[in-house]
Amino acid sequence: MKHTLQSQRGETIVEVLVSFLLLMIFTSMFVVSLRYARAMSQKAESLRETAYAFCAGLYPANNAAPDWKKEQEGLEFSFGDYGEFTVNGVELDSVETRAEVTENGQETTEQHKFYRYSKSTAEGTTNQ
Secondary structure (H helix, E strand, O other), X not given: OHHHHOOOOOOOHHHHHHHHHHHHHHHHHHHHHHHHHHHHHHHHHHHHHHHHHHHHHHOOXXXXXXXXXXXXXXXXXXXXXXXXXXXXXXXXXXXXXXXXXXXXXXXXXXXXXXXXXXXXXXXXXXXX
16 A cells, blocks of 8 residues: 555646646747737738838829929939049939828828939930
8 A cells, every 4th residue: 555655657746837837938928929920910011001102102093194303413423532423314303202101090191202213315424
């Protein structure tokens, strides 16, 4: 009878508590990762909608041409010790668009400026 009461089979209360603690730690890590994934998914959706709104401003409906405004003609570049040069026949154009953005229940208006290079009437490249 003494041998059956002193059997070493089974788990101790410490092993059960450690197993339960590890289970809780891994469960909490999983829940935190799900929350983070959901927050990033919502942020991606917000950014996608903002990008769609900006593109809608860049390419208006009914095949209307965007209102490009001339920013600068004859672009000048400087490369430190290599000197400066001007590219004639190229101008920098821009279009400013607005987007209504809703983030965290708050609605704001964001602005973005798109740029493009285009040929002007005078062509050629001049080194100075």
